[in-house]
Amino acid sequence: MTDAAETTEPALGDPQGRPAGPFAFGAGIVLVSGVLLSQVFAIDTTEGFSPQGPRFLPLVVLTLMLVLGLVYLAQQAAAVRQGGSLPAEPFTHLAAAAVLVGILVVYAFVLGPVGYVPATALFFVAAARTMGSRHLTRDVVVGIGLALLVYLSFTRALGVFLPQGVFPL
Amino acid sequence: MSQFGDLMGGFATVLSPEMLLFAVIGVTLGTLVGVLPGIGPAVTIALLLPVTYGFESPIPAFIMFAGIYYGAMYGGSTTSILLNTPGESASVATAIEGHEMAKRGHARAALATAAIGSFVAALISTGLLALVAEPVGRLAVSFRATDYFALMILALVTVTALVGSSLVRGLISLLLGVTIGFIGLDGISGQPRLTFDSPVLFNGIDEVLLIIGLFAIGETLYVLVKGRTRPGQVTPLEPVRGGFMWLSRDQWRRSWGPWIRGAGFGFPFGVLPSGGAELPTFLSYSWEKNRSRGKQEFGKGAIEGVAGPEAANNASFSGVLVPLLTLGLPTSATAAVMLAAFKIFNLQPGPQLFEENSDLVWALIASLFVGNVMLLALNLPLIRLWVKVLEIPRPVLYAGILVFATLGIYSVSGTVTDILIAYGIGVLGFLMRQFDFPIAPTILGAILGPELENQFRRALNVGNGDLTVFVTRPLSLAILLLAAAALLLPYAPRIVARLRGKDPEEAKKLAFADED
Structure with missing residues (x-):
């Protein structure tokens, strides 16, 4: 965030928290990681998934991103269970x-x-x-x-x- | 002392009337864009990159960038002091104390201590840069691919761990950037990756598109949605009260200590991959808050709280240039933009740069000095002009930003597809801001990612595909262990609290804000 002075994280248990946004964004992250991960298998190579080949690092990075996307969703689910939400600013205008x-x-x-x-x-x-x-x-x-x-x-x-x-x- | 001779050579290059004109233009443009709330030095340089596309020699371009950088930095302080809307997180401390000073009728003193402090700190830190750059460069020649790989991991991890409030969100931002870096033809095998078989994506996504999209377009949309398009209340400047350069004798006495200490915090933290200016400004602020003579004034407008952080902010930039110039390793968003600027001129920062283009490096270092002198010479006398800029209606300013953003993207490639990709990235940047995902790791990931992969695969080729090459060389292993420690650092207060048997919930995660 650019202006840390003004952004305050809504505390857990804050009824103002808007749970839908982070769920949607997290689902988007998981979806995009999944689609891109399928593209990794489309990379044409004779080296398979050897660490020296072109598939290895994309595979590692996208798998990690997929997992972290799921962690983000889990964090949001936990926050909602406690009656709050992860940071999400209102979409006003x-x-x-x-x-x-x-x-x-x-x-x-x-x-x-x-x-x-x-x-x-x-x-x-x-x-x-x-x-x-x-x-x-x-x-x-x-x-x-x-x-x-x-x-x-x-x-x-x-x-x-x-x-x-x-x-x- | 060969560095001194080289530096004098650099001055000989930059001290011509034409080059000085570029410095003046740079400082003016930089300040003009930098005073816009929410627009920091990284975006300012990215937006003004196209100005240099037609240049044949990189030297005038870098002189202008130095001016733009310092101008943008000072513009940010002006906004923080007079409007209380920091342009970037490194100005947050300035916004707290500086704005209080302005409200008490000491706006000129706050502006002056920020400008002179930046100047003093930049002189000290640029001097240090001139001293250490070449020895570090010589050391870097002995680095192997595994060391480079480890260093890049360290830089990426520290920036991600220290920036923003959540490690998970920071890592997602980082991996997103690295993924964007994969798009296009693989540099080694030549195979298209993540392109969905579309030839448009074969050349990958240009860094300029990414930077302008994430920062300029993302920020504009964010400002619009937050309804911040009305101008804020500009605190009026008080009449000049005398003193030397708007500072009274007592204010001078209270300022010089924090300036020097700020430079002392800024430079080393800039050199280390610690994410740029946030950490040193924060450290300087808390040092002055707890130790300085004016500590009881903190929160009500203490001059030390402006002088120290502003000095630290500027000094860290010269520090960030050490890994950038000697290793080709950007450790902040601004450095990443500078790296993109180097690439426009087909220059690769790193150990070879000192050997092959040492004129350019010394001219760049000399231009940092020149940019600072220009800044001091222009910005205090022209303060009324910058106040006028702050009063320009926001819709006009942000529409102008979008015009320059599109111009920047268009002049990179000239295709509609690239403009649309950048707008798409802008929407992504907006969503990341809405959900508190840090932006800087994405930029660094995209720019460092391809180089990281190169070093990774080169190291494996040397080691016949054995993954243990990264842990058998002691230097690489040590750097990787540091990176692992950096991941845990933000949780240190909580871990310590648990070890002491206290409630870990009370100890907050150590975090710094994002960008630049």
């Missing part, structure tokens, strides 16, 4: 976060075809608005300014390629 991820994905797709400057300016305005900004004019001005500044300084001064897109600059 989840809709906004989902929208933001959606905007990011759209940005990734339009960046190339539309061009860096218009895509970035639009993304900036949309992202700022999703995060609670209510000053459209300011966001548009800052968005266009930032996109232009980044585009010109990176392509002209720093020699990094960025897509030009529909508006030739």
